[in-house]
Amino acid sequence: DLIRKPLEKGVSIVREYTIRNTNRTIGARAAGEVALWRGNRGLQGATAEFRFTGSAGQSFGAFLTDGLRLVLEGEANDYVGKGMGGGEVIIRPPRSSEFATHENTIMGNAVLYGATAGRLFAAGRAGERFCVRNSGATAVVEGVGDHGCEYMTGGVAVILGETGRNFGAGMTNGIAYVYDLAGRFEHRYNPELVRIERLGDAEDSHFLRRLVLNHAEKTGSPRAWDLLENWSLNLMYFWKVEPRSKAKPQSPQEISTASVEPARV
Secondary structure, eight states, rough: TTHHHHHHOOOEEEEEEEEEEOOSSTHHHHHHHHHHTTSSSSSTTTOOOEEEEEEOTTTTTTTOOEEEEEEEEEEEEEEETTTEEEEHHHHEOOTTTSSGGGGGSOOOSSSTOOOOOOEEEEESOSSSSSTTOEEEEEEEEEEOOTTTTTOOOEEEEEEEEESSSSSSTTOOOOEEEEEEEESOOOBBTTTTTTEEOOOOOOOHHHHHHHHHHHHHHOOOOHHHHHHHHHHHEEEGGEEEETTTEEEEEHHHHHHOSOOEEEEOO
């Protein structure tokens, strides 16, 4: 019933709830109702925003579509954004927390498994197999476990922290940007399947900065704000990751033309 208002009248709504880890696949029912009315066209101008506090169960934000936004203050289990076809998921720690976001895990494994579109911003680390089989979603997180961007065929992944081993295994398309202050990433990516290079192109720098700014504004991440404060210096520590199968390096616009909001200057 909640989704009928933006569907029928084009009026945006905001609702707030508590959530527990027994609440699974939150967002899928709303996405199904939108699909029933509009197919894959989403809410077309209206927004249905659902804000949660607590610990989300598996598949939080699964199968979202355009116009749906889920905001979680807390933490989430595995499969966040599974099969996303649009919309937005924002995850941030409780406002009272004092831990460093880039040193602590905020969601589980296989985030954005099979996603085709949409956006994810999470102020914390993800588990293993981040963006596995992602084919079009855009994500910003602050660290990942082993096998990041595994079998990725499209989209953009920004990692503002350390990765585990075997990054980019089976990656055939898309772009990843990895912040590597400790200088360990050269020994953690899969050199047989992907190549890495420093960012020397102004287009890459501008695109990446806008994504990090979006992340900072939506999650309040201290990590992101710190990077932006001295962007010219921090840019030197980023790697751009692309599949070796590409004949030439890709520009961000070739990967995603609608994944970044205009930056506020």
